[in-house]
Amino acid sequence: MTVDALAASPPAKAGTAQGPARAQLDLELRNIRKRYGSFTAVDDVSLKVGKGQFVCLLGPSGCGKTTTLRCIAGLEEPDDGGILIGGKEVTQDPPWKRDIAMMFQDFALFPHMTVARQVGFGLEMLQRPKVEIAQRVQQILTSFEIAALADRKPASLSGGQRQRVALARAMITEPRILLLDEPIGALDYSLRETVMLELKLLQQRTGISFIWVTHDQNEAFSLGDLVVVMNHARIEQQGAPEDILLRPATAFVAGFVQGNNVFRGRMGEVLADAFCIETGTGTFLAPRALGAPPVPPGTEVSFSVRAEQITDQLSDRHVNRLTATCTAVEYFGSVRRHILERSDGEVLKYDQFGAHAARIVPGQRVTLGWAIESTVLHGRAGA
Amino acid sequence: MSTIRPRSAAGYWLALPAAAWMLAVVVVPIVLLVWVSFWGGRAFSTASPLTFDNYARFFANQTYLKLVLGTIVHTATLMVLTGVLGYCIAYFLVMKVRSPGWRLALFLAFIIPFWTSTLIRAIAWVPFLGVNGVINQTLMFAGATQSPIEAFLYSHTGITMAQVSLYTMMAAGPVVYMLNSIPPQLREAAMTLKAPPFVVFRRIVFPLTLPGVVIGQVLVFLNVMSDFATVATIGGNKHALLSNLVLLFYEGSQIRAASVVAVLLMLCMLAGVVVALRVVDIRRLGA
Known part of the structure; x- marks a missing residue:
């Protein structure tokens, strides 16, 4: 996968009236909390993600990492605490008003739409002109090496192809933050390492912040600039990979x-x-x-x-x-x-x-x- | 190589009882029906010459042609009403009722009336729609009207009201199934791609439930086209659809005319189903 198409038009969303200190942060979680009945899924989670950072939320299943991701996306509303994206308070905003995109674990491709149609969906929602949508879809499909699949429907694609389509669909609107829920968990082992490297390069070239949820520490330690280890709804430790490897806090x-x-x-x-x-x-x-x-x-x-x-x-x-x-x-x-x-x-x-x-x-x-x-x-x- | 043999002799033997039954009670009667509809002459016997006279007589009569048109318009009206109501009910059951217990309870509440026969349910509407019926009593008590409205019973409105209640769940059932089979992540993915809720419905949910909508419409279409009981009980003798005409001719011992109408009715139904299947690939229902 080459990433020139995206790198050629990096998102220009730097410093605003919010002031330089806040604009440096793509995402800030302030003590967010989420309960389902008596079960606490996310407990007092705070996190600061700088511009273009690659963050991995790591933990065993049920530790609250996916719920945290869904709170950032706006798919869940935290009971407590605040969420800021690019310095803007979005805690009450629905998903379609947030500057994010999300890649789902099973890719969540729309079964009734062709590859070209669903990759262009995000731009269609932003009401871009048809000519521009067609152009940018072609561009991103080419750079992801899936241009030949433009007229196919998801049912006829392989796991690796679906993964690329899902990624292209999420990246095309150039969001400030891309949320990825176990994005390579559904792929064959043989594919994972290549895809990981491609995604890391893509992230570095585009400058989009990645929040990557995984239970696989190899993924977290090889990809993350910042690794956040969660357990029982809380953050146990956050830091650079070598920090967590060499100086576990708990x-x-x-x-x-x-x-x-x-x-x-x-x-x-x-x-x-x-x-x-x-x-x-x-x-x-x-x-x-x-x-x-x-x-x-x-x-x-x-x-x-x-x-x-x-x-x-x-x-x-x-x-x-x-x-x-x-x-x-x-x-x-x-x-x-x-x-x-x-x-x-x-x-x-x-x-x-x-x-x-x-x-x-x-x-x-x-x-x-x-x-x-x-x-x-x-x-x-x-x- | 698979050990499952798709063309084993046992398979044919298993299909035989059902095939024989269908042959005896469906295929043979239909063939007879079509044959009788072409009988000419005065005598009612298998020796009758074959002719198009019966059909010619039917199409020469303006009243009958109006009845065909009226039946189609009435059925289309029913399809629209039950389609919209059924979709709303299905959407409510699947998307809005979160607790599985409540969902089951409500679904049963909708389904239980189907345990009684169509005729009984049709008759049950009479005390509601009549001049001294529940609806008129309520309207008069509420002061909405001075004198009872006669338009409910023995009227087209009454037939429509009764049939909507009879067939709405047929339109809703397949949609419930299709809505249930849409993974929630699809709607969430659309939302994260900046689609507000109505657009999510229009672009994602509705297209994916379309096969269910079409199947529901086919069920409603077939049932309304062939429903003579509701029309007879609620409509009195003032209103008739094609199916009532079959009965009328049959009771008048005009077997050949009854056959003609029955054949035409079947052709209309067949045409309707073919059109529906052209619109949507029904095989996707299982996918």
Whole structure:
């Protein structure tokens, strides 16, 4: 897919009378809340999306990410809180008055319209002249390499083709924000990586903000400028992908992100440069930042350590140590993952990189360790 | 290769009882009917010569031709009325009634009257429409009129009112089904593409329910064309449609004339169905 057609006419919707600070933001959510009866779907969610940002809402199913997206689209009205698009208050506005477009999980193509007709639908609604619509439809179909499908109806298209039609239909009006609800979830695995790269390039060239909902962390971490991890209707953590990978703020985030080992315990002694955390498998040290301990001794806390930060080749640096029994060894490309059982029965993951020979085999008991700075203490005990 | 054999002998044997039944009660009588309509001469026997005289006599009579036209206009009126009312009811049931329990209850309320026969339901209108009927009593009590309105019973208006109530749910049923099968995301997608609600209805919802509308219209068309009972009970003897003419001729022992009208009625119905199927691909109903 080439993106020249869209890049040639970027949306010129910068600074307005609203003032520069606000105009910088494409989207702002202020403490939005949505309940269905006694079930809270979205709870106190706040989010700021800068101009042309790629945001991924990541979380397990039922965490409220899709409801949040629907609130932004205007398909749901939040019970509380405010939504600003491009600095303009839109909380009460219906979808057709918002500067957004949305791509649905199953694409929601209109079965009775030809590809050309439904791609042009958005422009028709904006009451553009017929000649202009025909031109721009032709242009976008060509750039998405689906011009040959112009007269076909959705039923005769493949999954990949439908995805392109849905994207073309949403992008043609050049909205400020494009909302995508698991946009590649319905595609074959073999297609996903290519489509992800294309979409990322498209987003960068057009400068349209993307809000991408997914439960797949690979998607979120490879696409997002900003990753927002949600659980139980709340935002657990938001930040750059490496922030969330390397410094999970809660036990939930650490557990949800692949490759973390999560430990729960009690805050113990506070040393000059480290905290002692007492757990069922021993006492571990976490680095102490400047200032007082975040929680008083005795409080329940959790921490995590990444599987690749652990080693079986111990030195003086690796002061955190534990013994575990290897139960399985798995290979993911160039990564060799050891699954071990800790003395408290929990699973411990230990990753080795490179193609050297295995040192640990299933059944073997080993002592592993990691450095103080590899321990990531969570801000709160977590869910 | 599939183990399901589309042309196994068992399939034909399974179809045989129904086919035999249809042959005996539908195909053979229709063939006889068409045959009788061409009988000439004075004697009523299978030896009669075949002629177009019966048809010529029918088409030479202005009154009969007016009756054909009147039947078509009346049926078209019914189709429009039941179509609009039926669509509104279907839309309300599917789009506005959120609770499944209420939807079922309301749907049953609409359907239950169909448990009684058409004739009984037609007769049930008499105490409503009559000079001392419920409608007139109500109007007079409310002061809307001084003397009872006679136009309801034994009138064209009365027939129309009764038939609308009889056939509206036939128009609504298929639309309910089609509306139910439209995924909500389609309407949402249209809204996010800047379509306000009425445009969403006109461009997305209505075109997708069109096969249901047409099927409902075909049902109403066929039923109204062949409904002689309502016309006879509500219209008295003052009003008649083609189907009543069949009965009239039959009761007058004019079997050949009755056959002619019956054949013409069937041709009208066939033509109507063919036109309806040209408008919309009915096979899409299952898709």
